[in-house]
Amino acid sequence: MHQNLTVKKTDWKNYELIDTGDGQRLEKFGDYTVVRPYPEITWSKSQPQSVWDAADAVFIRTRGDKGRWETKKQLPKSWPMHWQDLTATVYPSPFKHTGVFPEQSAHWDWMRQLLIEQKNSNPEYQPHVLNLFAYTGMASVVCASTGAKVTHVDSSRASIGWAKQNQAASGLDSRSIRWILDDVIKFVSREVKRGVTYDGIIMDPPVYGHGITGEIWDFKSSFPELLHLCRQILVEDPLFVLINAYAVSISSEDLEERLQKLMKNHTGTISSGELSLEETESKRLLSTGIFARFENKV
Ligand SMILES: C[S@@+](CC[C@H](N)C(=O)[O-])C[C@H]1O[C@@H](n2cnc3c(N)ncnc32)[C@H](O)[C@@H]1O
Known part of the structure; x- marks a missing residue:
């Protein structure tokens, strides 16, 4: 049986896919917004650039699969985000993952x-x-x-x-x-x-x-x-x-x-x-x- 599944902002207490476009995704993980590269995203952004520029952290790809995070302000090493009554720890890794899918x-x-x-x-x-x-x-x-x-x-x-x-x-x-x-x-x-x-x-x-x-x-x-x-x-x-x-x-x-x-x-x-x-x-x-x-x- 074919069945596609979609997760929306309302499924989480504090996660949100704010926008995607031009090889990137902009997401809110808990209290912070992050931009990560996704080469498979070939369409254009739907939100104004100012929304993207306000992100707290941007993952910059350096070589191969590795890269580094650039932050506008001091971010904690890890922070919580919440789904129902449970807590997931967000930890931006040097491989662009955040520890939460x-x-x-x-x-x-x-x-x-x-x-x-x-x-x-x-x-x-x-x-x-x-x-x-x-x-x-x-x-x-x-x-x-x-x-x-x-x-x-x-x-x-x-x-x-x-x-x-x-x-x-x-x-x-x-x-x-x-x-x-x-x-x-x-x-x-x-x-x-x-x-x-x-x-x-x-x-x-x-x-x-x-x-x-x-x-x-x-x-x-x-x-x-x-x-x-x-x-x-x-x-x-x-x-x-x-x-x-x-x-x-x-x-x-x-x-x-x-x-x-x-x-x-x-x-x-x-x-x-x-x-x-x-x-x-x-x-x-x-x-x-x-x-x-x-x-x-x-
Ligand atoms: C990131 S998760 C899976 C998420 C997703 N499928 C992906 O590819 O990004 C992959 C996990 O599998 C684990 N893993 C990889 N090979 C393994 C193996 N042979 N035995 C046990 N765990 C393994 C890794 O340590 C990692 O935590």
Whole structure:
């Protein structure tokens, strides 16, 4: 089933896509506005230049993928932004990322609702969620906030540290998430051997990545292997599976087909499409990535 998802200003307490154009995007993250380069934005800005010039920080690309932030005033090293009752830490990184992918809130809403409904229908049962390539962990925090048991896997020590900060800032107990610093394929292979199962799986596989001891993640060759492993760690009646992807060369239809194969023995609904952010004034949509997701409802 095709379904595009759009995140708007009203979905956040203090995030906003103010404008895009001429290879850049202008966004408000919490109390500060930032400009970041996005070469795929080929259209013109819709807001006057004065709105852009008022930004607190501008990311300047220097060489390759790296760059630096230029600020008009002294900005804190990191600061909070809020989604529902949870807090994400914004930290402008030397790779233009801020630690928060605001469009992901469309998925957070969905999984939170599924987990809450499950809890209401069977309060005795604690679902187990696996978050792979979990980065700064907001999806882990969202699931843990419903009382689910969460296993968070990432090969970057810095990202796990940051995710722990988001857990604390959101007022969750430090034991609410199991932190795993490991290569995704290695970890899931071990879970298969141990016979551990999960009610929900979230994954955000990059195009390229690496494990903690040099293991290579290459979406083209590693993704089919990961799906094969994931099939073996799902409970009989899984609650949800989410695959999100940025910059991969496959389509959302292709992603849906692969998810369909993974879920062929389970009853539920699969949808896929583009994930977008809506500009506040112009209502223009900025496509950010693709997804395919399964939920146990028919
Ligand atoms: C930034 S997130 C995913 C967001 C988005 N898909 C992207 O490409 O920007 C990618 C995360 O995957 C982690 N990662 C990459 N390769 C990995 C691997 N082999 N095992 C575990 N985590 C990995 C990185 O540390 C990072 O936190």
